[in-house]
Amino acid sequence: MSDLNKITLGSFNTNYQPTWCPGCGDFGIWTALKMALVDLQIPTHQLAIVYGIGCGGNMASTIKCYAFHSLHGRTLPVALGIKLANKNLTVIAVAGDGDQYSEGTNHLIHLARYNANLTLIVCNNQLFSLTTGQTSPTSDEGIISKTTPKGEVKQPLDPLALSLISGATFVARGAAFEIQALKELIKKAILHQGFSHLDVLQQCVTFNKVNTIEWYKQKIYSLEQAGHKTDDFKMAVEKSREHTKLPLGIFYEVKQPTYEEEISNAPMAFDFKKALMEFI
Amino acid sequence: MDHLTIKIVGPAGFGIKVTGMMLAKHFLRSDCFVFAYTEYPSLIRGGHNTFQVDIAKKEINSAAEKCDILIALNKDSLIKELKNINTSGLIIYDEQIEIDFSLPNKINLLPSPLMEIAKNNGGELMKNTVALGILLGALNLSLENLNKILTETFGHKGAIAEQNKKAVQAGLEWIKNNPINSKIAAQYIMTVNNNKSFKQDNLFISGNQACALGAIAAGCQLYSAYPMTPASEILHYLVAKQQASGMVVHQPEDEIAAVHVALGASFTGSRAACGTSGGGFALMNEGLSLAGMLELPIVIFEVMRPAPATGLPTWTEQGDLMYVVHAGHGDFPRLVLAPGNPTECFLLTQQAFNLADKYQIPVIVLSDKFLGESTYTTSKKLFSKIEKKARGKILIVNQNQLAENQTLFARYKNEKDNVSPRPIPGVLNGEYIANSDEHDEFGLTNESTVCRNEQMKRRMGKTLNLKKEIPLPTLYGPKSANLTLVCWGSMLGPSLDALNEINKDKKQINLIHFSYVWPLPLGLDKFLKQFSKLILIENNFSAQLGILIRQETGTEIKDKILKYDGRPLWKEEIIKTVKK
Numbered sequence: 001m002s003d004l005n006k007i008t009l010g011s012f013n014t015n016y017q018p019t020w021c022p023g024c025g026d027f028g029i030w031t032a033l034k035m036a037l038v039d040l041q042i043p044t045h046q047l048a049i050v051y052g053i054g055c056g057g058n059m060a061s062t063i064k065c066y067a068f069h070s071l072h073g074r075t076l077p078v079a080l081g082i083k084l085a086n087k088n089l090t091v092i093a094v095a096g097d098g099d100q101y102s103e104g105t106n107h108l109i110h111l112a113r114y115n116a117n118l119t120l121i122v123c124n125n126q127l128f129s130l131t132t133g134q135t136s137p138t139s140d141e142g143i144i145s146k147t148t149p150k151g152e153v154k155q156p157l158d159p160l161a162l163s164l165i166s167g168a169t170f171v172a173r174g175a176a177f178e179i180q181a182l183k184e185l186i187k188k189a190i191l192h193q194g195f196s197h198l199d200v201l202q203q204c205v206t207f208n209k210v211n212t213i214e215w216y217k218q219k220i221y222s223l224e225q226a227g228h229k230t231d232d233f234k235m236a237v238e239k240s241r242e243h244t245k246l247p248l249g250i251f252y253e254v255k256q257p258t259y260e261e262e263i264s265n266a267p268m269a270f271d272f273k274k275a276l277m278e279f280i
Numbered sequence: 281m282d283h284l285t286i287k288i289v290g291p292a293g294f295g296i297k298v299t300g301m302m303l304a305k306h307f308l309r310s311d312c313f314v315f316a317y318t319e320y321p322s323l324i325r326g327g328h329n330t331f332q333v334d335i336a337k338k339e340i341n342s343a344a345e346k347c348d349i350l351i352a353l354n355k356d357s358l359i360k361e362l363k364n365i366n367t368s369g370l371i372i373y374d375e376q377i378e379i380d381f382s383l384p385n386k387i388n389l390l391p392s393p394l395m396e397i398a399k400n401n402g403g404e405l406m407k408n409t410v411a412l413g414i415l416l417g418a419l420n421l422s423l424e425n426l427n428k429i430l431t432e433t434f435g436h437k438g439a440i441a442e443q444n445k446k447a448v449q450a451g452l453e454w455i456k457n458n459p460i461n462s463k464i465a466a467q468y469i470m471t472v473n474n475n476k477s478f479k480q481d482n483l484f485i486s487g488n489q490a491c492a493l494g495a496i497a498a499g500c501q502l503y504s505a506y507p508m509t510p511a512s513e514i515l516h517y518l519v520a521k522q523q524a525s526g527m528v529v530h531q532p533e534d535e536i537a538a539v540h541v542a543l544g545a546s547f548t549g550s551r552a553a554c555g556t557s558g559g560g561f562a563l564m565n566e567g568l569s570l571a572g573m574l575e576l577p578i579v580i581f582e583v584m585r586p587a588p589a590t591g592l593p594t595w596t597e598q599g600d601l602m603y604v605v606h607a608g609h610g611d612f613p614r615l616v617l618a619p620g621n622p623t624e625c626f627l628l629t630q631q632a633f634n635l636a637d638k639y640q641i642p643v644i645v646l647s648d649k650f651l652g653e654s655t656y657t658t659s660k661k662l663f664s665k666i667e668k669k670a671r672g673k674i675l676i677v678n679q680n681q682l683a684e685n686q687t688l689f690a691r692y693k694n695e696k697d698n699v700s701p702r703p704i705p706g707v708l709n710g711e712y713i714a715n716s717d718e719h720d721e722f723g724l725t726n727e728s729t730v731c732r733n734e735q736m737k738r739r740m741g742k743t744l745n746l747k748k749e750i751p752l753p754t755l756y757g758p759k760s761a762n763l764t765l766v767c768w769g770s771m772l773g774p775s776l777d778a779l780n781e782i783n784k785d786k787k788q789i790n791l792i793h794f795s796y797v798w799p800l801p802l803g804l805d806k807f808l809k810q811f812s813k814l815i816l817i818e819n820n821f822s823a824q825l826g827i828l829i830r831q832e833t834g835t836e837i838k839d840k841i842l843k844y845d846g847r848p849l850w851k852e853e854i855i856k857t858v859k860k
């Protein structure tokens with residue numbers, strides 16, 4: 001490939017400026033994603049990104065590719081349809097925590113079990129933000145929000161534990177403010193042949209005054225440095241349920257046949273004459 | 281006799297459908313026209329199940345209200361069906377059933393040792409097959425031809441075919457050795473072709489099977505459906521044929537996923553469809569609206585059953601017309617097709633894909649349990665009509681570079697016909713945003729007045745072109761008549777049979793049938809004015825097509841024949857009302 005055709009950060013430019021609040025974690029995720037796409041040299045016309053609805057979903061107008069800005073919670077079935085129609089495309093779903101872990105939970109469980117070769121990136125700020133700050137399934141107990149003035153009483157969901165026990169073949173967590181590390185995780189998730197679930201911790205500077213960057217920084221640690229083995233399913237589940245400290249990195253990775261390989265049929269010329277004989 | 285109706289009834293799990301289908305095929309291969317209609321409750325074992333086979337020498341499009349011969353496999357079923365037998369009908373039943381209830385006067389009884397013969401020939405489950413043998417003997421039908429059908433039906437199960445053949449033979453011998461009973465049965469004999477060879481001009485096919493074949497003919501590449509009666513047979517057929525057709529058939533986690541998977545595939549350039557009944561369609565609503573916003577072609581089969589809610593899950597109704605016409609939030613164009621018989625299911629399904637592609641809109645093929653699960657005799661010739669696949673403005677190669685300062689393809693730009701070119705992923709310089717937010721011509725989010733008005737006008741402008749393109753309803757019978765029946769979708773069958781019956785001696789009535797139910801075609805008001813008296817026939821409570829016709833043309837059809845008890849309208853009911 002000549003330098004002229006080289007894919008750069010500029011290749012993804014749409015002339016549309018992001019609409020996020022200054023300091024939003026989505027800037028970090030957006031940057032890391034584009035850097036990963038550059039590193040992997042994925043051409044924009046061979047790339048399909050499906051977005052959900054929420055602040056994360058508003059990334060849709062800002063990365064040049066075949067973009068599909070779907071409905072709240074529905075990124076994964078759309079992404080699956082794209083993959084089933086053309087398995088040569090790189091297919092990524094970008095959703096929010098309210099989006100994917102509330103309205104779209106059913107799809108998450110089942111996509112994990114189908115194992116189509118897709119990458120799911122969840123911008124997890126533990127809050128509904130585009131609707132101006134209500135609790136989400138990943139909000140911590142006790143958090144005060146517009147819908148929980150006395151503090152959240154529901155237990156938070158462990159999304160990575162959920163996808164692990166549902167059969168996801170690549171499960172990881174990154175952070176929006178650790179851009180280099182996040183870029184590497186996104187690359188690994190894209191390169192993984194199968195369903196990859198990447199949860200990304202992110203700050204919401206406007207509505208979430210508890211889970212700030214400083215808060216996260218005191219809790220996070222690297223799984224790799226802690227000597228975690230990514231083929232240890234039992235340990236992965238245990239780590240995915242940790243709350244006092246928040247592990248980052250790859251929790252689990254395993255190779256399994258992909259859904260699109262198993263379901264697709266070689267196109268054949270259908271013999272109508274023969275088929276009609278069954279009805280005589 | 282030139283019309284014979286045979287009904288097999290009994291609990292689920294006794295092979296009633298299989299027996300009925302074999303009987304129906306036997307008559308088809310005797311050069312008769314056959315119509316098969318089945319009723320069953322929503323359970324797997326027990327209950328009251330019926331399979332009715334109507335046989336005629338000429339075209340037949342619906343089931344008769346009452347039968348001539350009833351084969352009852354147990355006492356409960358026999359009692360339940362007494363009201364559905366013609367005055368001088370015949371009941372074939374097990375001799376152990378005690379007739380301790382009153383019977384209509386002229387009914388003929390043929391008690392027979394069904395159970396005893398079955399037990400000596402493979403067990404109780406063979407009762408239905410023994411009855412088939414008795415019927416064969418009583419009606420002088422060819423054993424050789426039936427044995428061939430038995431081999432085709434059970435061939436893959438080896439010994440079972442042989443066991444069934446033995447049971448048929450035993451039933452046949454019993455009636456042949458029983459002259460009194462033979463004589464009673466003889467009055468129901470219909471002269472048919474008992475030769476080995478027969479005309480192979482007709483198919484015996486259900487609406488669901490025809491829709492599935494239509495999807496294959498249209499080159500549908502992805503079908504995504506969650507199981508739901510009475511639409512599941514489309515899924516079953518497409519799964520069974522997926523190796524040969526190359527279609528990807530996906531059973532998703534719910535109907536919300538079903539429609540979104542199909543939309544993802546459509547975005548990527550595949551012809552995609554999904555199928556369900558009313559309840560599942562309810563879950564697809566947001567996806568329908570999304571198809572409207574993204575202008576993605578998609579075909580949705582909605583095989584109706586009586587609602588609200590779970591309703592009567594295994595019965596029939598045309599109660600979802602208003603719903604599918606209005607489903608999905610917001611204003612967006614759509615097309616609703618309602619085939620009247622399996623031939624139309626096959627042809628209109630292909631049309632559905634072509635029009636979805638041409639206008640880049642969702643198209644709903646609206647069928648129901650009566651059409652979907654009844655089996656019709658239909659001309660094979662019409663099934664060789666494969667329409668040319670017209671994919672509209674899909675762009676699979678883009679020769680043009682993007683203009684300077686332009687980063688995306690103008691996917692939603694204004695065009696004369698309101699339909700813009702649609703590149704698919706993989707096409708160089710075709711990148712755009714399929715955006716559920718209101719968007720500009722590139723798909724970029726844009727909330728301005730100018731952009732909103734422009735995009736709305738363009739999208740909604742497709743409806744007028746559609747109204748111009750779709751045909752006026754089909755006229756059956758004489759051009760002018762004192763009275764005109766008006767129906768849509770599956771009610772074509774009983775209406776047409778009623779028309780043929782009434783017009784047998786004197787041409788008195790005609791019939792107009794809508795298979796394009798939304799939008800209604802341009803010029804419909806003028807078309808309707810040429811008929812002096814209209815009677816609306818609908819299988820629902822509110823006369824839903826009548827409401828749409830009045831809304832769109834101002835014509836109110838005051839006379840109506842409506843039915844909403846889960847059963848289709850019988851031609852007899854239409855004839856009775858019309859004659860009044």
